[in-house]
Amino acid sequence: MHTDGRDVLDGSSVGFAKTLEAELASLCSKGIDAHVASSGGRMYVTMDRFENAWEVVKHGWDAQVLGEAPHKFKSAVEAIKTLRQAPGANDQYLPPFVIVDDSDNPT
Structure with a gap:
């Protein structure tokens, strides 16, 4: 899952995600067994189609394949709501996050 904010209304x-x-529940x-495992904004996680920035692709790889990201949450809704509270945050630029279980392991 990626958040957009460019082709659809920011926010x-x-x-x-709700x-x-x-639907997954x-x-x-x-x-x-179907659930969101990771996400982030389109410009921070994998979808860099403008500058070919390896760091953006790496964020996606780390979150989606390795289950590693700087932010961990119990649900995508919780993650988006929390990360959007940062000053200047919007859907395009949400940092990568992973969804974890009660033992803090990626789902």
Whole structure:
């Protein structure tokens, strides 16, 4: 999952994340293991299509493949709401985060 803020209204990521997590919870109730594992803003995590910056790709690799990011949360909604509180924060530039279980392990 990535937050956008460029092609859709900045701040809409919270609503999209709520909808996605509700759908995934419905799947989980049916025995399907489906959940958000990591995310971040499109300009900080993987989607750098302007400057070919390896650091942006590395943020995505670390979060999505290795389950490593500077921020850890129990849900995508919690992560987005919390990270958007930083001064100047918006959906495009949210730092990478991973979703962790009760033992602080990436999901």
